[in-house]
Amino acid sequence: MVTVRTAPARGRPRRAESTDAILDAALAVLAERGYRAMTLDDVAARARASKPTMYRRWPTKVAIVAAAILHGLDRANPLAAHVRPASRDDAPAARLLRIVENVRSALVSTPLGGAIRAVISEVAHEPILADALRVVERSRRPILAGAVRALQEAGAFDARRDPDTVVDLLLGAIYFRVLVRQERPGPPFSREVVAVLLGDAVPR
Amino acid sequence: MVTVRTAPARGRPRRAESTDAILDAALAVLAERGYRAMTLDDVAARARASKPTMYRRWPTKVAIVAAAILHGLDRANPLAAHVRPASRDDAPAARLLRIVENVRSALVSTPLGGAIRAVISEVAHEPILADALRVVERSRRPILAGAVRALQEAGAFDARRDPDTVVDLLLGAIYFRVLVRQERPGPPFSREVVAVLLGDAVPR
DNA sequence: CAATTACGAAACGCACAAGTATCGTAAATG
DNA sequence: CATTTACGATACTTGTGCGTTTCGTAATTG
Numbered sequence: 232m233v234t235v236r237t238a239p240a241r242g243r244p245r246r247a248e249s250t251d252a253i254l255d256a257a258l259a260v261l262a263e264r265g266y267r268a269m270t271l272d273d274v275a276a277r278a279r280a281s282k283p284t285m286y287r288r289w290p291t292k293v294a295i296v297a298a299a300i301l302h303g304l305d306r307a308n309p310l311a312a313h314v315r316p317a318s319r320d321d322a323p324a325a326r327l328l329r330i331v332e333n334v335r336s337a338l339v340s341t342p343l344g345g346a347i348r349a350v351i352s353e354v355a356h357e358p359i360l361a362d363a364l365r366v367v368e369r370s371r372r373p374i375l376a377g378a379v380r381a382l383q384e385a386g387a388f389d390a391r392r393d394p395d396t397v398v399d400l401l402l403g404a405i406y407f408r409v410l411v412r413q414e415r416p417g418p419p420f421s422r423e424v425v426a427v428l429l430g431d432a433v434p435r
Numbered sequence: 436m437v438t439v440r441t442a443p444a445r446g447r448p449r450r451a452e453s454t455d456a457i458l459d460a461a462l463a464v465l466a467e468r469g470y471r472a473m474t475l476d477d478v479a480a481r482a483r484a485s486k487p488t489m490y491r492r493w494p495t496k497v498a499i500v501a502a503a504i505l506h507g508l509d510r511a512n513p514l515a516a517h518v519r520p521a522s523r524d525d526a527p528a529a530r531l532l533r534i535v536e537n538v539r540s541a542l543v544s545t546p547l548g549g550a551i552r553a554v555i556s557e558v559a560h561e562p563i564l565a566d567a568l569r570v571v572e573r574s575r576r577p578i579l580a581g582a583v584r585a586l587q588e589a590g591a592f593d594a595r596r597d598p599d600t601v602v603d604l605l606l607g608a609i610y611f612r613v614l615v616r617q618e619r620p621g622p623p624f625s626r627e628v629v630a631v632l633l634g635d636a637v638p639r
Numbered sequence: 640c641a642a643t644t645a646c647g648a649a650a651c652g653c654a655c656a657a658g659t660a661t662c663g664t665a666a667a668t669g
Numbered sequence: 670c671a672t673t674t675a676c677g678a679t680a681c682t683t684g685t686g687c688g689t690t691t692c693g694t695a696a697t698t699g
Contacts, residue, residue: 242644243696249646265560267471270686281647286688351614352556356469361617368615389634396608396627402615403607404600410555411572411610412603413565423600427632430593446674447666453676474656485677490658 245287252278253285255342257299262345266296266353296350297363303343304367323381324425325434327401330375332421335405339415343367348410372398387429397428449491456482457489459546461503466549470500470557500554501567507547508571527585528629529638531605534579536625539609543619547571552614576602591633601632 256278260269271292275282289295321329338344347367354361375398382388388397404424408416426433460482464473475496479486493499525533542548551571558565579602586592592601608628612620630637 240644241698242642243646243698245645265556267557268560271688272686275647279647281649282688283648283690284646287645290688292687348559349556352469352553353471354614354617355552356472364615365617389631391635392631393627396624397631399608399611399616400604400628400631403609403611404603405607406615407603407607407610410558410614411568411606413558413569420600423597424604427593427596427601427604431595444674445668446672447668447676449675475658476656479677483677485679486658487660487678488676491675494658496657 249278249280249284250288251302253280253288253295254299254302256280257295258303258342258346261296261299261349262342265349269296269349271295293353293357293359296346297359300343300346300350300360300363301366303341303346304370307337307341307343322434323378323385324387324429324432327375327378327382327429328421328425328433330371330378331401331405331425332418334371334375334402335416335418335421338405338409339417351410371402375401382429387432400428401425453482453484453488454492455506457484457492457499458503458506460484461499462507462546462550465500465503465553466546469553473500473553475499497557497561497563500550501563504547504550504554504564504567505570507545507550508574511541511545511547526638527582527589528591528633528636531579531582531586531633532625532629532637534575534582535605535609535629536622538575538579538606539620539622539625542609542613543621555614575606579605586633591636604632605629 253274256274257269260273260277264273271282271285274295275285285295289298338347347364350357350360350364354364372395376394379388379394379397383390383392383394401424405416405420408414408420422433457478460478461473464477464481468477475486475489478499479489489499493502542551551568554561554564554568558568576599580598583592583598583601587594587596587598605628608631609620609624612618612624626637
């Protein structure tokens with residue numbers, strides 16, 4: 232989380248809990264109703280805050296949504312542990328599978344995932360959202376690409392292939408299933424996706 | 436195209452060119468401005484038609500957008516030939532590559548592709564759009580899955596893998612690059628994507 | 640205690656876009 | 670020629686939601 236040093240602090244300080252509550256509410260409403268149907272009155276009500284409190288923190292609706300997504304990302308990193316973090320000690324194949332599965336479960340069944348699905352079309356015309364989505368994307372990519380590279384070094388996967396493209400295939404399959412085919416695949420789908428690349432050498 | 440038999444026809448008939456012009460305009464505006472910012476006045480102006488003319492044909496904005504997408508699909512099938520149609524006579528690998536490339540170029544640089552990118556987030560809350568997107572998806576899937584199956588039968592690809600999942604990887608990679616990574620990959624990307632599955636045995 | 644800033648509640652201004660209505664005219668049928 | 674329906678142009682109605690303002694109160698500093 233990037234915190235900006237603020238002025239010396241006069242008068243009554245802002246409630247930090249409100250900030251969190253607003254971003255959580257925004258994420259939830261976004262996932263439930265989509266970007267278009269999400270109103271700031273909804274968010275305010277859900278956060279038990281007032282609109283002026285929101286506008287004191289962010290200037291526009293898109294800014295709030297972008298902040299909510301980054302907030303969701305901050306929140307997801309520690310929480311991803313509930314599935315089980317992919318550790319350096321795993322066998323490369325198991326490690327890859329675990330990361331893919333984390334991404335799947337995040338996209339399918341977390342507020343951040345719902346929010347991403349809701350804003351993905353807006354991104355083309357809202358630079359602020361585009362930046363936020365890029366941050367999310369880039370937070371996962373190196374981990375995944377690293378796992379692919381480890382497999383290549385271990386001789387388990389063709390070393391001539393570009394790891395970034397391989398990541399596109401893996402994550403793309405999940406996004407495609409959810410966004411285009413409009414389904415909510417479960418954990419077995421992650422296994423099958425990884426198996427397409429590694430054959431039946433997918434553990435656990 | 437599904438045409439519904441209409442009433443015996445009294446009075447002045449509707450201009451079929453207007454219908455086409457409206458759907459073309461809708462597709463273009465959709466791709467340019469996105470669903471939210473697209474106004475029906477824009478569409479009417481671009482189609483050189485009036486709003487009543489539009490509302491005589493479809494009842495709501497979403498209905499127009501859904502019709503435009505299906506119209507774009509009708510229009511794309513013959514036009515996909517401009518790239519070069521994948522024929523039954525191709526070698527399986529070449530055939531697969533050609534279909535993937537067709538999908539890539541359609542998504543990246545065709546009005547239908549732009550429209551799909553624009554509506555993909557709305558789909559979750561607009562059943563009419565969800566149906567339209569499903570029609571598009573299902574129009575391509577069997578062709579792709581068939582090409583995968585041919586490769587499996589030819590022994591060029593692991594026969595134990597589910598062809599539908601393989602299709603998700605292929606198309607997903609393209610959609611992911613465009614929607615999430617916000618890039619516009621060119622033809623080489625199609626080759627690299629297919630190469631991830633088939634190795635360097637990708638022809639042409 | 641004075642000054643400053645935050646808070647919730649409520650109301651408001653305002654722009655914008657979907658969908659409708661009106662009107663004079665055009666194209667079809669019988 | 671009478672009837673019916675479509676057309677473009679234009680104006681209109683109506684709802685909605687962003688962003689602002691006001692107000693009485695609370696929390697902080699000096």
